[in-house]
Amino acid sequence: MPSYTVTVATGTQWFAGTDDYIYLTLVGSESCSEKTLLDKPLYNDFERGAVDSYDVTVANDLGEIQLIKIEKRKYWMSDDWYCKYITLKTPKGDYIEFPCYRWIIDEKEIVLRDGRARLARDDVNAVAKQHRYKELVQRQKNYRWKEWYPGFPMSIDAEAYRDLPRDIQFDSEKGVDFVLNYTKAMENLYVNRFMHMFQSSWSDFADFEKIFVRISNTISEYVMQHWQEDFMFGYQFLNGCNPVMIKKCTELPENFPVTTEMVERSLERNLTLQEEIQEGNVYIANYELLDGVSANNTDPCTMQYIAAPICLLYKNTENKILPIAIQDLNKNPFLSFPLFRKSSAIYFFLGGQYWNAAKYVQVRTEVSYSERLALVNQVGGLSSLRQVQMVHVLSQLLLPHVRFTIAINTKAREQLICECGLFDKANATGGGGHVQLVLRSMEELTYTSLCFPEAVKMKGLDSKEELPYYHYRDDGLAVWDAIKSFAADVVDIYYKDDETVESDIELQAFLKDVYVYGLRSNKSLGFPKSIKTRDKLAEYLTVVIFTASGQHAAVNFGQQFDWCSWIPNAPPTMRCLPPTEKGSVTIEYIIESLPDRGRSCWHLGAVWALSQFQDNELFLGMYPDEHFIEKPVKEAMEKFRENLDKISSSISERNKNKKLPYYYLSPDRIPNSVAV
Numbered sequence: 234m235p236s237y238t239v240t241v242a243t244g245t246q247w248f249a250g251t252d253d254y255i256y257l258t259l260v261g262s263e264s265c266s267e268k269t270l271l272d273k274p275l276y277n278d279f280e281r282g283a284v285d286s287y288d289v290t291v292a293n294d295l296g297e298i299q300l301i302k303i304e305k306r307k308y309w310m311s312d313d314w315y316c317k318y319i320t321l322k323t324p325k326g327d328y329i330e331f332p333c334y335r336w337i338i339d340e341k342e343i344v345l346r347d348g349r350a351r352l353a354r355d356d357v358n359a360v361a362k363q364h365r366y367k368e369l370v371q372r373q374k375n376y377r378w379k380e381w382y383p384g385f386p387m388s389i390d391a392e393a394y395r396d397l398p399r400d401i402q403f404d405s406e407k408g409v410d411f412v413l414n415y416t417k418a419m420e421n422l423y424v425n426r427f428m429h430m431f432q433s434s435w436s437d438f439a440d441f442e443k444i445f446v447r448i449s450n451t452i453s454e455y456v457m458q459h460w461q462e463d464f465m466f467g468y469q470f471l472n473g474c475n476p477v478m479i480k481k482c483t484e485l486p487e488n489f490p491v492t493t494e495m496v497e498r499s500l501e502r503n504l505t506l507q508e509e510i511q512e513g514n515v516y517i518a519n520y521e522l523l524d525g526v527s528a529n530n531t532d533p534c535t536m537q538y539i540a541a542p543i544c545l546l547y548k549n550t551e552n553k554i555l556p557i558a559i560q561d562l563n564k565n566p567f568l569s570f571p572l573f574r575k576s577s578a579i580y581f582f583l584g585g586q587y588w589n590a591a592k593y594v595q596v597r598t599e600v601s602y603s604e605r606l607a608l609v610n611q612v613g614g615l616s617s618l619r620q621v622q623m624v625h626v627l628s629q630l631l632l633p634h635v636r637f638t639i640a641i642n643t644k645a646r647e648q649l650i651c652e653c654g655l656f657d658k659a660n661a662t663g664g665g666g667h668v669q670l671v672l673r674s675m676e677e678l679t680y681t682s683l684c685f686p687e688a689v690k691m692k693g694l695d696s697k698e699e700l701p702y703y704h705y706r707d708d709g710l711a712v713w714d715a716i717k718s719f720a721a722d723v724v725d726i727y728y729k730d731d732e733t734v735e736s737d738i739e740l741q742a743f744l745k746d747v748y749v750y751g752l753r754s755n756k757s758l759g760f761p762k763s764i765k766t767r768d769k770l771a772e773y774l775t776v777v778i779f780t781a782s783g784q785h786a787a788v789n790f791g792q793q794f795d796w797c798s799w800i801p802n803a804p805p806t807m808r809c810l811p812p813t814e815k816g817s818v819t820i821e822y823i824i825e826s827l828p829d830r831g832r833s834c835w836h837l838g839a840v841w842a843l844s845q846f847q848d849n850e851l852f853l854g855m856y857p858d859e860h861f862i863e864k865p866v867k868e869a870m871e872k873f874r875e876n877l878d879k880i881s882s883s884i885s886e887r888n889k890n891k892k893l894p895y896y897y898l899s900p901d902r903i904p905n906s907v908a909v
Contacts, residue, residue: 235294238322240286241271243279244315244334246404246849250281251305251314257287258302259321260360261295268304279314298323299360301331304342313338313399318859319345334858336399344368348862350626350727353739365622369739376618378750381646384672386608387751389615394643401618401639404849434829437820441800441833452795455892460802467546467554470518472895474796474803476705476787479546479554481693482510482517489543491558499557501550509547513699516546516554522673529663529806531653535829537806539661552701561811608671609678610638610781610907612751620743626727627740629860630720630774633851634781637908659828659835661806680759683776685713685784704887705787708898711880712783712853713775715900719873720778721771726865728767735765744773782853786903793844798837804828805836843909846902853877853903877901 239257243249255278259266271287272278278285298321305314316333323329331345344364356362375398379390391397435441442457459465470479485491493506500509509515524541545558614635621628650656650667657663662670681687689695689706697707728734735741741763748754748762764770797803809826828836851857854874861867877900888894896902 234290234292235324237289237291237324238286239271239289240284240320240322241279242284242317242319243281244317245282246315248281248313249315250283251279251312252277252308253279253312253314254306254308255279255314256304256306257289257319258304259289259291259295259298260300260302261298262358262360263296264293266291266295268302298329298347299358300347300364301345302342303333303337303345304340305337306340311339318348330859330862332858332860332862334860338399346624348860349624350629350861350863350866351624352626352727352733352737353622354733354736365624368622369620373619376615378615382668384675386612386675387615387753388608388611388642389639391643394640394647397640397643401637403637403640434825435827435833437824438801452893453798456796456802457799460799463555464553466556468893469796470516470544470546471554471700471703472705472791472893474791474793475518476791478518478520479516479692479694480518481513482515482545483693484510485545486517486519486543489545489558489560491545491560496545496547496557499547499555513693514548516548516700518544518546520544522670522677526662526669526673527664527666529657529661529666531657531664535808537661537808538810539666540807540811548700608642608675609683610635610777610785611642612747613777613781614638616743616746616751620746621739625739626723627743627774630723631777632860633856633858633905634778636851636906638781638906641908659805659832659839678758680761680776683780683784684772685709685779704895705791705898708880708884708895709783709787711883712877712898712900712903713779715873715876715880716778716783717771717775718876719869720774721767722869722872723866724767724771724774726863726869728770731766734767734770735763740764740770781906782903783898785907787897789909790844790902791897793840795844797840800828800833800836806832845909846904847908850908851905853900853905855905 237259241255243251255271256268257266257271258268266289269287269289271285273285273287301319301321303316303319314337316335316337318333319331321329321331330348332348333343333345335343337343344367346361346364353365356365377390378387381388389397394402456465469475491506493500496506500506502509502512502514504512506515520540520542522541523539526539526541528539529537540561543560544556546554547557548554613631617628617631617635621631623629656667660667681691686695689710694700694703694706697703700706724734728737744764745762748760752758752760761769761773764773797805804827806828807826808829809822827833854870854877856870861870881899881901884896884899888896
C-alpha cells in the first residue's frame with residue numbers, strides 16, 4: 234500500500250507546542266486518505282521547536298495531492314498550537330511543502346495548499362477553487378471593518394486586543410505590552426525617584442541632567458551639549474525628529490510678514506530675502522496643523538499650551554540650515570512683535586533667552602505623522618487578509634510587512650491614546666488634541682505623498698547639490714529603489730503581462746477594499762481602486778512595503794530617544810504661553826514653561842520604550858517564515874538582501890566617526906513592519 238512521509242514543524246515561540254491530538258487528512262485528485270492521528274507512542278510530539286516525522290499509509294492511490302487537512306482535538310483542555318510547516322514525501326519520492334505559519338486554536342480544522350504562489354486564474358480544478366472560495370469567506374468573517382473614530386481610516390472590528398484573531402496577535406515573547414515596557418524603561422532610566430515631585434518644576438537646565446544618570450547615547454548626549462545652537466536646531470529638520478516637515482520656500486505665506494530688514498543680519502550673500510528665496514536658499518517648516526488644536530486639559534492643576542509655529546530656515550554659505558524667523562500662528566500675526574527673529578538676537582545674547590523660547594514652542598507634530606502611517610498600513614494589512622487567499626503572491630509578499638501592525642494599533646488605542654492613557658499624562662496633545670491632529674494630518678495624506686521620490690520632489694528637496702547632508706532623503710531614496718526593484722522582480726515572476734494584472738480578481742478586490750472601505754472612497758487621497766499594469770502594481774507594492782518599513786522607521790525612531798530625551802530640546806508640552814514682548818523672557822520663565830519633573834519622567838520613559846527593538850525583531854529583507862517556496866522568488870529575495878546590505882554598508886561607512894550619525898534608514902535597523 235502507498236506510504237507518505239509527513240514531517241511537521243512546530244514553532245519556536247513561547248507556548249507554540251501542544252499536548253492536543255493532531256489529525257491529518259490527505260486530499261488528492263483521485264481520492265482522500267482516512268483521517269490519521271499523528272502520534273508516536275512513548276514520545277512527546279509537537280513540542281516547541283520540534284520537527285516530527287510520521288509514516289501515513291493509504292489504501293488507494295490518491296493521485297496528485299491537492300491539499301492537506303489538519304485537525305486539532307483537545308487531550309485534556311484546549312491547548313493552542315503553532316504550526317510552521319508540513320512537508321510531504323510521496324511514494325514516488327517527490328517532496329511537497331505546505332507552509333502554515335499560523336496558530337491552530339480550539340478544536341479547529343485548517344486546510345493547507347502547497348506553497349507555490351498562485352493567482353486565482355491558476356486554480357482550474359474544483360477542489361482548489363472551492364478551497365479558495367471558502368477561505369476568503371471565512372477570512373471576511375474573521376476580519377471585519379469597523380469605525381473606531383469618525384474621520385479616521387477604518388480599523389478592525391475588535392473592542393480590545395484580546396478580541397483579535399489569534400494569528401494577528403503578538404508572539405508571546407515579543408512582550409509588546411506597552412505598560413510593562415514603559416515601567417521597565419522607568420526603572421532602567423532611574424527616573425522613578427522624581428515621580429514623588431510630580432508637579433514641581435526643575436531648577437534650571439542643568440537640573441535636567443539628573444535624569445541622564447544611566448544614559449549612554451552618543452546622539453542624545455551631543456544634543457544635550459549643543460541644543461541651544463542654531464545649527465543643531467536646523468539640522469534636526471533634515472536628519473532629526475523633523476525630517477518630513479521641511480520644504481523649499483518659493484514664497485512667504487501671507488500670514489508670515491517677514492521682511493529683509495528683519496532678517497538681514499542672518500543673510501550672508503548680500504541679497505535681499507526675496508532674492509535668497511529665488512536662489513533656493515530659503516526653506517520653511519509650517520506647523521499650521523497645530524493651529525487651534527485643543528491643548529491638554531486633563532490636569533486641572535496645570536495649564537498646558539500648544540504653539541503653531543512657522544519656521545523660516547536659511548542655507549548659509551557653509552550649507553548649514555539655520556533658523557532666521559519663527560511666527561506663532563496662535564498669535565495675531567499683525568501684533569507689534571509677533572516674530573521671533575535673529576535680528577532681535579541682542580535680547581538672546583544679553584540673557585533674555587528669547588530665541589530659545591521661540592525654538593522650544595515647536596511641540597512636535599511627527600507623532601501624528603507616525604500614527605497616520607500606522608493607520609494607513611493597518612488598512613492595507615486588513616484588506617489583504619480579507620481579499621487575498623493565502624497562496625496568492627500578494628499575501629505571501631505582504632504578510633511580513635503587515636505583521637503585528639493591527640495588534641500594535643489596537644494596543645495603542647487601549648494604552649496610549651485612550652482616556653487617561655500615557656498621552657494624557659505627558660503630552661500637550663493629550664486629552665483629545667492628538668485625535669484632532671491625526672484627523673488634520675489625514676487631510677494632507679495622498680497616495681503621491683507616500684511615493685517617497687515624488688514626496689521629496691514636491692517639496693523641492695530632491696537636489697543633492699542644493700541641499701547636501703539631507704541623509705533622510707538620500708537613504709530613503711536608496712531603500713525605496715531597492716524595495717521597488719524587489720517588488721518589480723516578484724511581479725514579473727507571477728504576472729506575465731499587464732492583462733494578467735488587470736484580470737486578477739483578488740488583486741482588484743484588494744485594491745477596491747482599501748479604497749472603498751478602508752479609506753471610505755475618499756477621492757482626494759488619490760489611491761487607485763484598480764491597477765492595470767505591472768509597473769503600477771510594483772509601485773503600489775513599494776508604497777505598502779516602504780511605508781510599513783523605511784518611512785515608519787525614519788519618523789518613529791527619529792522622533793524618540795536620540796532627539797527627544799533631552800527635554801529642553803523637544804519638550805512634549807509647555808506650561809506657559811509663548812511670550813509676546815521682547816523683554817519678558819527670562820531663564821526662570823523658560824524653566825517654568827518646560828514640563829515639570831513628573832511629566833518629564835513620563836515622557837522620557839515613553840521615548841525610551843518606543844525606541845527599543847524587540848529581541849526577535851525582523852529587519853527589512855528578513856523572511857524566516859518561508860511562505861514562498863519557488864526558486865525564482867527566493868533568488869529575488871537574495872538579490873534584495875544583497876542590495877540592502879550594500880546600502881547598510883554605505884551608511885555605516887558614512888557614519889564612521891560622526892558625532893551625529895544618521896542610521897534610521899539603514900536597512901539593518903529598519904523593522905519589516907509597523908510593530909511599535
